[in-house]
Amino acid sequence: MDLLLDIDNIDYKKTALNVxxxxxxxxxxxxxxxxxxxxxxxxxVISDMPINHDGSNHNEDKIVKYIAAKNLINGVAKAFQSCSKTSFQILKSKYIDNLQDWQVEQLMYCSHSTYFKLRDKAYNEFADCFELQNGCKDLHVYK
Incomplete structure (x- = not known):
């Protein structure tokens, strides 16, 4: 696996849309x-809870799904926190504080076009950080 080749082949616009x-x-x-x-x-929240699943118990399936969801939420939170300060502010404002794009734009005191460039950069940073979290998939779109 050639990491530099992978980085060169990222489609940043499509990755931002995917994220x-x-x-x-x-x-x-x-x-x-x-x-x-x-x-x-x-x-x-760090959880080292072991998962043993043989697919035979419906309640166990629910527990496994619940634990997988918790792990993904932890991955999202860690990825948010691993982003740059500006990207974290955008992601936090949109997905934790539930603000609309225009509200985040005003909060950041930037123009409409600058905000959308920063937002797409934040989405790409999130993809970089998210794929490194345990149990989280790669959200990049490659050319």
Missing amino acids: QGFLDHKLPHILRLANENPASLKSP
Whole structure:
């Protein structure tokens, strides 16, 4: 695996759209599965709870799904915190504080076009950090 070749082949616009889709549509579902709210994304919880699953018990399936959802939430929280200060502020404002883009734009005192460039950069930073978390997949889109 050639890391530099992978980095050169990232489609940053499509990666930003993929991350936005994940955070806008999949994350709320994951939060519901774990009985959490967006505030839980502020601080990850470390869990070394072992998972042993043979697929034969319906209650066990629910527990495994719950633990997987909790692990993904922790991965999202750690990825948010691993981003640069500006990117973290954008992601926190949108996905923890539930602000709209125009509200985040005003909060950051930047122009419309500058905000959207910074937002896409934040999405790409999130993808970089998220894939390194335990149990989290690569959200990058490659050329």
